[in-house]
Amino acid sequence: MALNYEITGMAPCLADGARVRVTAMWNQDIGELLPYVNAVVKYASFDPGGVVITFKYRGCPVILERRRVTLGQLADLDEAEDIMDDLVDFLRRVQDKKAEITPLNQPKPQPQVHEIIRMLPRNNCGQCGEPTCTAFALKLVLERQKAENCLPLTGDEICTVLKVLESLDNRQLKIE
Template sequence: MYLNNIKLLFIQPCVAESKKIRFKAEFSSDVSNIMPYLNSVVKSGSYNSNMPSFTFKKDSRLINIYANDMTVAKAINETDAYSIMDFVKDLINETYDNKNSIEPNYEMRKKPSAFKIYSYLPKKNCKKCGETTCIAFASKLLTGVKTLNQCDVLEEEQYKEKLKSLNDLLELV
């Protein structure tokens, strides 16, 4: 076992969502050398080798892993905080155990722009999604206000490949 435990340091109200919490926890070991492997395992994550840090979302929670600690925003409550800590500990240990079969990824993934997302949309401005234009819909996809299934046109056979590409792009959001 690479990471023996994670110790909760503090809990505070979440700035982004007042009914949720944010917290910080400390690792029993430095995990910076595992981050490039996590970057390969968690496709929706973002690795920053300069810091080093690894950031990803689990459901609505934003998890930031640093060399010796982690921060989490939008946790539901203290019980959820401990559950997330267990999840991260298992993720790190499992990744470490399998690192010989994982190609480390040192690339820093970038969040796609609204224009990049728009390039894959049907561009019909049909308003079925509730937005006046497809570029407005693309912007709402980036912020998580809208989801791809709200664009009925994307379900048409001719947009099947674009829908797959959009799903891949939005994994980074």
């Protein structure tokens, strides 16, 4: 796969005007790879009708389409090029491992934050660094927080939370 890209646009990020959003065009149609990407990316929103998948890559929102990709929340063009180069490598690895991956041609269930919220103290104490238990639960699901940062939880409760987190998506594959 001789996949390359050309950056075609840069604009203020819609979510954070202090950062930028970059659009690039692929040199070839990657639509047939998107169900494989959907199978290996842990949390993604996949639209098989429009053949588009949205996910986070290196902390950056990515909208991956057949001929185009959009990256958001970037510091600058240099960061965009760095992430794009990594994304191209990732897509090449997916291509190389296609025989080992079962493509997923439908949206996958999204993590259920409410399952985690029920396990937390729900007193919004802020000891974890988050303003609310709901914010903490969301960051746990997105792997931006650690269960042990909820100081009111006991060791057994932390283990229970970790088991639920593991059960949310056990299809994660590493593409190396």
